[in-house]
Amino acid sequence: MRRPLFALCLLASPAGAAPLLEMPALASEIGGRGESPSSLRLPEGPYDEGMIALREVKGTVEQRAYRLQGRLTTLQLYEPLAAQIAAQGYDLVFSCQADACGGFDFRYGMEVLPEPQMHVDLGDYRYLLAEKPGGKEVIALLVSRTADLGFVQVSSVSPVTARPLTITTPKAPEPEPAKGFDAAFATRGAQVLEDLVFASGSGALEPADYASLRDLAAWLIANPDRKVTLVGHTDASGALAPNVALSKKRAGSVRAALIALGAAGGQIDAQGAGYLAPRADNDSPEGRTRNRRVEVMLTPVP
Numbered sequence: 001m002r003r004p005l006f007a008l009c010l011l012a013s014p015a016g017a018a019p020l021l022e023m024p025a026l027a028s029e030i031g032g033r034g035e036s037p038s039s040l041r042l043p044e045g046p047y048d049e050g051m052i053a054l055r056e057v058k059g060t061v062e063q064r065a066y067r068l069q070g071r072l073t074t075l076q077l078y079e080p081l082a083a084q085i086a087a088q089g090y091d092l093v094f095s096c097q098a099d100a101c102g103g104f105d106f107r108y109g110m111e112v113l114p115e116p117q118m119h120v121d122l123g124d125y126r127y128l129l130a131e132k133p134g135g136k137e138v139i140a141l142l143v144s145r146t147a148d149l150g151f152v153q154v155s156s157v158s159p160v161t162a163r164p165l166t167i168t169t170p171k172a173p174e175p176e177p178a179k180g181f182d183a184a185f186a187t188r189g190a191q192v193l194e195d196l197v198f199a200s201g202s203g204a205l206e207p208a209d210y211a212s213l214r215d216l217a218a219w220l221i222a223n224p225d226r227k228v229t230l231v232g233h234t235d236a237s238g239a240l241a242p243n244v245a246l247s248k249k250r251a252g253s254v255r256a257a258l259i260a261l262g263a264a265g266g267q268i269d270a271q272g273a274g275y276l277a278p279r280a281d282n283d284s285p286e287g288r289t290r291n292r293r294v295e296v297m298l299t300p301v302p
Helices: 074-087 103-107 180-187 211-222 240-260 285-291
Strands: 020-022 027-048 051-069 091-097 125-131 138-145 149-158 166-168 190-192 227-233 268-272 293-299
Touching: 020 074, 027 091, 027 103, 027 125, 027 138, 027 149, 074 091, 074 125, 074 138, 074 149, 180 190, 180 211, 211 240, 227 240, 240 268, 240 293
Parallel strands: 020 166, 227 268
Antiparallel strands: 027 051, 051 149, 091 125, 125 138, 138 149, 190 293, 227 293
16 A cells, blocks of 8 residues: 655646756756657666566666765655655655665666665665556655665656656756865875974974964864874985984874864874985985975875
């Protein structure tokens, strides 16, 4: 027996107007197709004993794929859209989630727009099929995600004489160019902290207000799920082992300064490379000065 979907408040559209789904902010349409007259086969039950119950519906077919910025769960993507569908008079026929749908077999038993238009994580997707009374107008919703992006596919079939489903997508603001450590990590993966001063032969950071450390601490606080590695470097004066130890002490001093500025210690590792990674020759005082440095590297997230 069919049951109605849970409905949220939605601005009413004029009588006779096409159904209207409002996508979340920062959503962009990245693909789709439309055919009339045509037909679409939509699952109306889970994969079971080697088969999927498919309903073939004929009429004006519309399929649209949307990509959403942000780390929303599939449930957060699904619920507002399902509520809007219910608010427009559709009754739920079938809904399921990933494994309960049938995982791989269910996903590949339905018509899905190809990558990169629509991405489906086989372990994390949700599906809904709903219909208007009489069964001639149907809508299917498929949502999935990656670590940083949400994906939505909306499929609708309506009578050829009716207007097809209309979906409005808010215009996303143009992204601002990356700045500071965001830009450095995006282009090089690392950034030298150029303004640091250490006493000669010492691992202790000279007391001062270092702009690079203030900026890096602020970046770490704003990105609590990211981690960095501080790598100390020396010139080629002396033996390797003492230089590695000295460079690691300098990286440790920088780590302590960042923690004092409010960054979380768990986000910061400190290592030393000694003189093994020079960025200038060691034959001149200027070159040796450039080689004595601490560099911050973005640590890959597993």
